[in-house]
Amino acid sequence: MSDRSDLPAxxxxxxxxxxxxxxxxxxxxxxxxxxxxxxxxxxxINADEQRARLVTHWITLVSVALMFTVLVIGLLNG
Structure with a gap:
C-alpha cells in the first residue's frame, strides 16, 4: 500500500x-x-375502481392457479 503522508491534509x-x-x-x-x-x-370514479379491483382479482386468481398447476406438475414429474 502507498503511504498517504505525501497527500495534502x-x-x-x-x-x-x-x-x-x-x-x-x-x-x-x-x-x-x-x-x-x-x-x-x-x-x-367508484365504478372504475370496482372494475380495476375485479381485473386485479381475476389476474391474481389466474396467476395463483397457474403457479399451483406448475407446482403440481413439477412434483408429479420429480
Whole structure:
C-alpha cells in the first residue's frame, strides 16, 4: 500500500462569506389565486375502481392457479 503522508491534509470546507448588511431579495413573485378544480363524478370514479379491483382479482386468481398447476406438475414429474 502507498503511504498517504505525501497527500495534502484536508483543510475543511471553504469559509462562508455572509452577505453585506441590509441585503435583501429585490422582489418577490406573487402568485395568482388558485384555479378551481373541475367537479368530480364520484359514481364514475367508484365504478372504475370496482372494475380495476375485479381485473386485479381475476389476474391474481389466474396467476395463483397457474403457479399451483406448475407446482403440481413439477412434483408429479420429480
Amino acid at each position: 484536508y483543510e475543511g470546507p471553504p469559509v462562508n462569506v455572509p452577505p453585506p448588511p441590509g441585503w435583501r431579495v429585490e422582489s418577490v413573485a406573487l402568485t395568482g389565486e388558485p384555479r378551481r378544480l373541475p367537479p368530480q363524478d364520484h359514481a364514475a
